[in-house]
Amino acid sequence: MTRTHRRVRLAAAVLVTAAAVLLTGCSSGSSTKDVAQGASAPAATATAPATASTGATASPAAPADPASDAVPSGPKVPQDELTPVTGSFTKKEKAYLTGRVPKGTDPAAVLQLGQETCDRIASVAEVDEDAAIGGIITGQIGGAKGAVIHLCPKQESILKAAETGFADGSYTVGAKAKAGSVITPGTYRALTPTKDCTWTVGTKSGTAHKVTVTTAAGTFGSRGCFAWAREG
Known part of the structure; x- marks a missing residue:
């Protein structure tokens, strides 16, 4: 087994473990999870790393726009009503919850999911920062932007790197990026x-783990590379 393959499997194992903790630690149900961590799925399809237990390719995750922090539509709990059953929220916690808690939902449960997102980013980044960045890009770690900004600003460098990237898929190269369809040159x-990481830029194909994408190429596509982050 190569060093790169071991690194992929280790990073994937942390993602899988963190996901298990997230699911078992949340008692508010799947609807609350969707509220706190949901994100729209753009057209590109991400290819996840191999799982540590079997070495097989994991099910593709719907990639998220790392620059967004989508919250479902519908009536929300007003800011002045965001109070826990006991105690109180800090200023940063209330800022995170504002506009994020649907009517009838316990704000403490939504806050817990945001804190678990922060914990997940930190635990994955401790093993491999690239895996944490890629997890945000592909949507394996959802709801990252709001959580990082308000609850764990120490992870801003991870979020910033994710905001420059995109998941495996097919793209047009243009001056203005649009999640799932257009990427900027660089x-x-x-x-x-x-x-098995392969890519195509215009009519040129390759397997190198670094690639320069130009506007003149017009298109870019990749598979088996998981996610890409911009250099510099």
């Missing part, structure tokens, strides 16, 4: 790629 580095 040099990008593959994050935790598999041994």
Whole structure:
């Protein structure tokens, strides 16, 4: 087993473990999870790293726009009504919850999910920062933007790197990026790629884990590379 393959499997194992903790630690049900961590799924499809237990390719995750922090529509609990059953929220916690808690939902449960997102980013980044960045890009770690800004600003460098990237998929190269359809020109580095990582820029194909994408190329596509982050 190569060093790169071991690194991919280790990073994937942390993502899987963190996901298990997130699911078992939340008692508010799937609807609350969707509220706190949901994000729209753009057209591109992400390819997840191999799982540590079997080495097989995991089910593709719907990639998220890392620059967004989507919250479902509908009536929300007013800011002045955001109070826990006991105690009180801090200023930062209330800022995170404002406009994020649907009517009839316990704000403490939504806050817990935001805190668990922060914990998940930190635990993955401790093993491999690239895996944490890629997890945000692909949507394996959802709801990252609001959580990082309000609850764990120490992870802002991870979020900033994710905001420059995109998941495996097919894209048009243009001056203005749009989640899931258009990427900006530049040099990008593959994050935790598999041994089958391949890409195509215009009519040129390759397997290197760093690629320069130009407007003249017109298109870019990749598979098995997991996610890409911009260099520099």
